[in-house]
Amino acid sequence: MRNDRQEKQAGRPLPFWKRPAGKQIPGSGTGPLGADPEVPEGMFYRAADFEKEDLWPAVSERLERIGQPGNAAANEEKGRPVRPPMFLFRPVYAALTFLVITGAVLLLIGPGRNAREEAAIVRPTVQSRPQATIDSAYIQGKQARVMTFVQPNVPEISFFWIGSQDN
Amino acid sequence: MEDTEVISRCLSGEREAFELLVRKYQAPLLALSANILRDLEEARDVTQESFTKAFVNLGNFDHDRSFKSWLYSITVHECIDRKRRAGSFFRKLDGLGREAGPRPFAGPEEAAPTDHGLNRLLQALSPRERTAVSLSFVEGYNAREIGQVMNCSEKTVRVHIFRSKSKLRRLLKEKRYA
Numbered sequence: 001m002r003n004d005r006q007e008k009q010a011g012r013p014l015p016f017w018k019r020p021a022g023k024q025i026p027g028s029g030t031g032p033l034g035a036d037p038e039v040p041e042g043m044f045y046r047a048a049d050f051e052k053e054d055l056w057p058a059v060s061e062r063l064e065r066i067g068q069p070g071n072a073a074a075n076e077e078k079g080r081p082v083r084p085p086m087f088l089f090r091p092v093y094a095a096l097t098f099l100v101i102t103g104a105v106l107l108l109i110g111p112g113r114n115a116r117e118e119a120a121i122v123r124p125t126v127q128s129r130p131q132a133t134i135d136s137a138y139i140q141g142k143q144a145r146v147m148t149f150v151q152p153n154v155p156e157i158s159f160f161w162i163g164s165q166d167n
Numbered sequence: 168m169e170d171t172e173v174i175s176r177c178l179s180g181e182r183e184a185f186e187l188l189v190r191k192y193q194a195p196l197l198a199l200s201a202n203i204l205r206d207l208e209e210a211r212d213v214t215q216e217s218f219t220k221a222f223v224n225l226g227n228f229d230h231d232r233s234f235k236s237w238l239y240s241i242t243v244h245e246c247i248d249r250k251r252r253a254g255s256f257f258r259k260l261d262g263l264g265r266e267a268g269p270r271p272f273a274g275p276e277e278a279a280p281t282d283h284g285l286n287r288l289l290q291a292l293s294p295r296e297r298t299a300v301s302l303s304f305v306e307g308y309n310a311r312e313i314g315q316v317m318n319c320s321e322k323t324v325r326v327h328i329f330r331s332k333s334k335l336r337r338l339l340k341e342k343r344y345a
Contacts, residue, residue: 044289044305045201047194053214055193057184062219063182 170234177225189218192235195306196242201309202301203246203294213249217242230317239306239316243298286336292331299327 135146170191176184191344196217200210208305213338221228228237255259289297302308310328 037202044301045198046208046305047198050194050197050201053193053211054190055196055197055211055218056189058211058215059218060186062215064221066219075285 171230173227174225174230174234177222185218185222188221188234188238192238193218195235196238198305199239199298199301200242200246201288202305203243203297204250205290205297209249210246213242213245217245220245236312236316239302240318243316244318246298247294288335291334291338296327296331299324300331303328304325 131150133148133150135148137144137146168241169189173184173187195213196214197210199219200213201207204213217238224241228234242266244245282303289300292300299313302313302316303310308316310324313324314321
């Protein structure tokens with residue numbers, strides 16, 4: 001792979017990201033970058049932009065709270081405290097996990113048990129079980145069969161169908 | 168003074184020695200985090216946090232490795248983590264009503280050589296792409312070194328850089344000829 005100098009020697013324009021800031025128009029290979037008001041001189045922050053910054057006071061303040069360096073290593077030697085999985089700390093995941101687990105418990109245990117208890121209350125005896133009877137009747141001069149379902153706490157339901165014997 | 172010597176002094180309990188490391192690396196580290204985050208206040212905070220983490224984990228530092236790369240690695244992960252957390256649902260809810268988008272520079276005293284045009288284009292890149300591009304173009308790192316910093320393979324780094332270049336090229340073209 002050729003380096004920048006070799007590229008220059010080959011007479012090819014450098015790709016725009018390798019060109020010195022403020023010298024070239026991206027993509028064209030000619031003209032000063034500053035000539036185009038839409039294209040600024042720099043693209044990235046450089047260390048020189050932050051020479052006046054002094055972070056030591058703030059960092060020092062943070063370090064005051066920590067103590068000696070290498071505390072992490074000491075913690076590892078002692079054995080770090082066991083923490084629950086990180087996803088449980090994320091509220092959405094925690095809420096979803098809670099809902100899924102609660103829902104599963106309710107579905108599997110709660111309704112089944114209640115239904116059994118309810119059944120024991122509603123149908124304590126043989127007499128209260130649902131019954132079906134079939135009778136004969138004449139409807140509009142034709143013989144019909146009437147099936148009636150009777151069960152506790154439910155309105156009586158009847159079906160009938162007209163036979164074809166008399167037709 | 169060599170970094171390893173300073174680290175040894177720090178580990179022997181001389182906390183003030185760490186000041187030398189902070190003063191040596193604060194500017195490049197700030198530039199790196201500013202390039203990834205595109206928010207100077209956030210970049211300052213991340214840089215301070217990175218130094219703090221480095222101090223805490225100084226005992227785990229592998230002396231065969233470059234301290235600068237190790238520090239960069241901590242900063243990059245902190246930046247990406249910060250970006251990820253900033254994109255979370257609750258953080259977005261928390262930020263409702265505030266001014267949207269990053270706040271690159273606060274005042275004229277903070278010279279902002281990149282705070283327009285292309286700077287905005289860079290926001291079209293993902294944090295990982297910005298990291299790879301920034302380390303490549305600003306620091307002059309090669310794919311292997313970037314891979315060590317970003318904790319990924321050389322191939323992944325090349326993909327990040329290729330995609331970044333393609334995106335930037337396309338966006339520049341749109342901007343130029345629209």
